Amino acid sequence: MIWRLAAAAARLLPPEAAHRAAVAVLHRGIGPAPLLPEMPVSLAGMKFSNPLGLAAGFDKDAACPAGAMQLGFGHVEVGTITPYAQPGNARPRVFRLPEDRAVINRYGFNSAGMAAAARNLQTMQDLPGVLGINVGANKTSQTPTEDYRCAVACLAPYADYITLNISSPNTPGLRDLQTDANLQALIKAGRAGLTDADCQRPLFIKLAPDLEEADIEAICARAVADRIDGLIATNTTILRPDSLRSAHRKEQGGLSGAPLFAMSTDVLAMMHRYLGDKGPALIGAGGVSSGAQAYAKILAGASLVQLYTALALQGPDAPARVIRELDALMRADGCRSVASATGKMTAPGAAIDHALRLAQSA
Template sequence: MHLYRDVLKPQLFRFDPEDIHHLTIRGLELAGRVPLLPAAVRTAALPTQPELRQTLWGREFASPLGLAAGLDKNAEAVMAFGAMGFGFIEVGTVTPLAQSGNERPRLFRLPEDTALINRMGFNNAGTEAMRRHLAGPRLCPVWVNIGKNKVTPNEDAASDYRRCVAELYPVADAFVVNVSSPNTPGLRALQAASDLEALVREVMDEAERQRVRTALRLPPVLVKLAPDLHPADFEASVDAVLAAGANGLIISNTTLSREGLRSEHRAEAGGLSGLPLRERSTELVRLGYQQARGRVPIVGVGGIFTAQDAFEKILAGASLVEVYSGLIYGGPTLPAEISRGLAELLRREGFRSVTEAVGAHSI
């Protein structure tokens, strides 16, 4: 019997998902403050197999498995998530000013489809609060996913992204430019190739400006794309990201598609994540990898619930992978389970490292 999946999850799923989310983050925040506990738990949770280790952007990752943005929006529980054995954590999306997001209810479980729908709307406490939360210790790299405030028009969006970089530069191990959430009106329009290239250049320029000002190490800048782009638009967006000099791609965000869903909540507005996104996101990772031709690392996200799911994205071209819905359905032991299973799969298939497996099925 699995304690979380068989005992705790059925009870938690009886209550409002956002209430449970806030309660969980608060509990994890408190657990992360217990002296020595997070580091001890991480030592037990994180596999030590050398196959899982790789160096990207001059930084070492103990595991290719990370936590996707959206779960810890304000970076309140980075110590506890690090203790679960993640190789890295992505927090946010954060905007310069605090904002409440969309009206509730705005988060829905779809258990029949092993999925979630959210229309949160970048609810967060703003960059000032996040900087305070990230001022303390961490157990693994923490990436900051940045966006624009809802009231900021698209023509002024770059100023919001630049402000996020300027205010969080000293505490971010990487920045992720989010132009692909479906829950901020007009945001996805920024994925248009010309707009996207200009925006990413602004972010890169601000990062370089802060590097000079602070003399701190330059963090990589990645761009997160949506899975709903027309193939020609997806190709153009990838080209724009590369032309702007970004350091990586995250493929993909949530989808607006509802194909094949069975849950009573299937018609709710918002972005769909979870198992229904698995095949689509893996295919997009493959296309992005083939187009980028190894120029930048790709982070694969969407529908990862098992080590096999993670392995398929790595074979398609992902150097790193992220989970969100999988953690909701699989519980806090999932990161360790996936990492151990991934190490076994690498050995079984004759790969000496994650790096060796990246894109092996996309050549």
């Protein structure tokens, strides 16, 4: 109840101020600390206490991963962190679309840079969950792949896994790294960064929802050939569905939340069809705000699920609610583990219908 009131109070602030306040509060370890069912997931040598993670973008400077894990997330992905500090785009640059249960942001990788993030991470020991570090290129970089090498080399020692983010719509040219020739060079740079740091870590790549099927097929083939450990589907979309009603629907940037759910689940399911049960694991992100939606992504092929917008719009109770709902749904469906449900329904529409119907009948 108290956290619901706190979330309602935060909604009275402009969205970026509310975001800053939430990071500051979690940095101090203030927030609910729910007792949650164990839903273990093993992936690339890492052990997750449950499949739900906090997606990148909330904790851009690795200021509060422990506080975020305390809310119930089994993993937290900090970043996107760039080699050098940069201010990001002019304000206002993040907008709530309450009628659409969505957000549009064009932050543009505002970041204190990798050295500041490394200083924050040095002070943290024994985090209660898995830590992902998401890295990207500076806006004015002439050699973006070199930025990835540098950031990986600096930050890998603190990470359980590294994500190469090549799907933000707010850094010009970044999404071009998703084409095959560029992707090959990017993965090489990421691996070179790990070698520089002298530590091996699982490598994930985060992709856009606005890809053609042929691009998805090529990315999956490259990820298998280059032994990528995980693909995150997806980042925000540049599309603006006709269904949007909120005043801010025409703002530039990436759209997240409810309108992204079906679109990102389609991309996830398509990747699962190309990958089968081999190759990189899939991490589903986009529009998850309930256990049923998390379950739909798992059925469509996800081993892990991430959310961000639901936390921003609903407050700090959201992750615990999603995990409890997911656990109840999987039990009702006779599912003993997340792994046994992953990829059980290849058609995304069928996975969504099944999970939502199960939730309605519960």
